[in-house]
Amino acid sequence: MSAILFALLLGLPVTGTLLCAVFHTRRVLETITVICAGLTFLSALWLVxxxxQSGALNPGQGWLYADGLSAYVAAIVTGSALVVALYSTGYLRRQVRRRHVDxxxxxxYYLLLNAFLFTMMVVLLSNNLGVLWIGSEATTLATAFLVAFYERESSIEAAWKYVIICSVGIALALFGIILTYFSALHVVPASGNALNWSSLMLVAGGLDPxxxxxAFIFVLVGFGTKAGLAPMHTWKPDAYGEAPAPISALMAAGLVNVALYSLIRFYILVNKAVGGSFAPTLxxxxxxxxxxxxxxxILIQRDFKRLLAYSSVEHVGIIVFALGLGTPLAYFGALLHLLNNAIAKTLLFLTASNVRMAYNSKIMRKVTGAIKVIPVSATFLIAGVFAxxxxxxxxxFVSEFxxxxxGFAGGNVVPTVFFIGFIAAIFAGFIYYTSRMVFGEPHPGIKGGDADTLSLLLLGLLLTALLVLGVFVPPPLQQCIETALTVLKG
Amino acid sequence: MDPTNLQTVGLLIDILAAAILVTAFLVVSSRSLVFYIRLFALQSFFLGAVALLVVLGYGETHILIAAVLTIAIKAIAIPVVLSRVIERIHVRKEVDFSINIPASLLLCGGMVILADSVAHSILGAQRADAPAVSRVLSVSIAMMLIGLFIMTTRKKAITQIVGLLTMENGVFLSGLSITYGMPLIVEVGIFFDILVAVLILGVFIFRINKTFESISIDSLRGLRE
Incomplete structure (x- = not known):
């Protein structure tokens, strides 16, 4: 059973990549990508x-491992991948029609999208921390040409910075992993397993604190770079700003969560081995x-996609802060926020792409009166910003609340007050810019034209999901988060 | 292996580690892109030799493949790729500095001292009776710092790649020194990732050269707030 699940979750994206490598017709590439992403998503739900129901899969000494945490993150990642794959079909058709893309x-694009999904699944399903590292570096490599996709000067610059900064970060993380291995060599019986999550957790108490x-400091800097934690976030606005919008969406909703997942794994381990307030304080x-x-x-931003990138830096901060608080309620909020942020970011990046298509610009000053030009997308935009x-x-709102x-219940009053202050300031910046984009009079000469119906339906679906999550947490999701929560508690 | 031979292996590892550190310092004091690449090749060759000695001296046969890959990929394949890149793009093959050579050398000397104290604290009590290769840990941490230093203070795109690879060499050496290398499949995966990364960066250099007519990262200043 577990073998079938692992085979599906890793095999489907590989199949997608290989099939895309063979075929060149647009319609075939679209079909392959959507079907593979869809089936991977279904397999992730099956995994959840x-x-x-029956606890962690393959808790022995295999290469593969999945528990509540990996299943939950895998479901979020594959879900956003499916939405992005569906949206990409309409997006790329428009770009081909406008001769922006040959x-x-x-x-x-389709080849690397499939490969990107595969590399993320490797990170989420590997038992060995070294393989997890290989998967993380591979996510950077799979997305490098996607960031440079439009071959503008600015996109090559962004891609260069992205690969260099993330590779340096991840090299430091590798040193952290080697140190972890070193701390375990004397206590894990079979040294070949000393990098396996399942064996490390068993002997956590015996590791050299x-x-x-x-090791944790290096890992934090390394995977923090991948997640876009400040001050290692500098590649993020460039890469998110230059990549095609659906790719930015998948990076903000998928890759960020994968990097946070790696960070959380080490966080759990260090908390169990070292205890105290060392990792939480960091x-x-x-x-x-x-x-x-x-x-x-965010307050001085001119470019809408860069605005969203800084919002991503903020939300990674929110999640890491919540994990640092360390109470079950905070963990619950952090896990729920992984999902909420993923949905909201996908919604906003894809809406941004609709706005950009209509106005031919992502500079916010040039976008005015969107509610008259593209009423549907403009509604999604303003709703997404409030979300x-x-x-x-x-x-x-629910996860931040x-x-x-x-924060207050745990006695961390001062940090929590800062937390609220930052959120309020960021809200002010967002509303100032987007209200000018949405309302007012459009500049003359804007032709407009909204995205296709399928894309708009997808955005509507995302918005509905955010509304549902704002009213209540559905019981299956509640259960899934609680299973992930038991992993977090160590 | 009997103790005298083991001592010889230990001595050889020490000498090679010193040679690796020397190549890193020579890179820092070099003005020519061609030297950067040759010195990196030499450094990787020494690294591969250290790995071979670990196989010989401590019977860690699974490192053999890592040693061969180090020499094949880092000492031969990557330098060849990088040399092709600089031949094809016809640039002024000189390095631009933001910190001059004497000051750079002084700073890197300081980094070696820092690295040694970090290595002391990692090895802790185990240091006294540790085998020769674990003494190499200070060198490996120094390499990571120097690699980072090269990346931040040398301005050609190629020098950033060499800085990154120097860092990676340092990480690999640290793995050799304190853990006798990672499990084989992990090592192979890491090599694969590094090779792909260099190829991708090489493609970007061509494109940077085409669109900016220079491969200085000073021209990468378009994206700002």
Missing amino acids: TTVT GGQLWL GVLKL FIIFGLVSMGVAVPF ITGWPPFGV AIVSA
Whole structure:
């Protein structure tokens, strides 16, 4: 049973990649990508139910491993991949029609989209921390040409910075992993298994705490770079701003969660081995710094996609901060926020792409009166902005409220007050810019034209999901989060 | 292996580690892109030799493949790719600095001292009776710092790649020194990732050269707030 699940989750994206490598017709590439992403998503849901019912899969010494946490994140990642695959079909058709994209680029896009999904699944399902590292570096490599997709000067610059900064980060993480391995060599009986998550957790108490603390700092910097924690976030606005919008969406909703997942794995391990407030304090500091750093850049922003990138830095900060608080309520808020942020970011990046198509610009000053030009997308835009800035009745409000309550209940009053202050300032910046984009008079000469019906339906679906999550957490999701929560508690 | 031979292996590893550190310093003091690449090839060759000695001296046969891959990929394939890149793009093959050579050398010397104290704290009490290769840990941490230093203070795109690879060499050496290398499949995966990364960065250099008519990262300043 578990073998079938692993085979599906890893095999489907590989099959997608290989099939895309062979075919070159647009319609075939679209079909392959959508079907593979869809089936992978269904397999992830199957994984979630299996893990919720019967516990972690393959807890022995195999290469593959899945528990509540990996299943939950895998469901979020594959879900956003499916939405992005569906949206990409309409997006790329429009780009081909406008001659922004040729046949070769189309092929490369679908090929790398499948490969990207595969690399993320490798990270989420590997038992061995070294393989997890290989998967993480491979996510950077799979997305490098997607960031450089439009071959503008600015996109090559963004891709260069992206690959260089993330590779440096991940090299430091590798040193952290080697130190973890070193701390375990003397206590794990068979040394070949000393990098396996399942064996490390069994002997966590015997690991050398001094070495492990140092290892955690390197891992935090390394995977923090991948997740876009400040001050290692500098590649993020460039890469998100230059990549095609659906790719930015999948990076913000998928890749960020995969990087956070890796970070959480080490966090659990270090908390179990070292205890005390070492790792939680680091998380609270890095979380608040990321939120604080995002504030000025959101307030002075001109480019809508870069605005969303800084919002992503902020929300990674929120999640890491919540994990640092360390109470069950805070963990619950952090896990729920992984999902809420993923949905809201996908909604906003895809809406941004509709706006950009209509106005031929992503500079916010040039976009005015969207409600008259593209009424449907403009509605999604303003609703999405209220959602991401944490207003009821949207899901983000629920998870942020849980985090704030946990902060006050746990006695972390001062950090929580900062947390609220940053969120308020970011809300002000977002509303100032987007209200000007949505309302007012459009510049003369804007032809407009909204995206196709399928794309708009997808966005409507995402918005509905955020509304549902704002009212209540459905019981299956509740159960799934609780299973992930038991993993977090160690 | 009997103790005298083991001592010889230990001595050889020490000498090679010193040679690796010297190549890193020579890179820092070099002005020519061609030297950067040759010195990196030499450094990787020494690294591969250290790995071979670990196989010989400590019987860790699974490192053999890693040693061969180091020499094949890092000492031969990657330098060849990088040399092709700089031949094809016809640039001024000189490095631009933001910190001059004497100051750079002084800073890197400081980094070696820092690295040694970090290595002391990692090995802790185990250091006294540790085998020769674990003494190499200080060198490996120094390499990571120097690699990072090269990336931040040298301005050609190629020098950033060489800096990154120097860092990676440092990480690999640290793995050799304190854990006798990672499990085989992990090592192979890491090599694959590094090779692909260099190929992708090489393609980007061509494109940077085409669109910016230079491969200095100073021209990568378009994206700002």
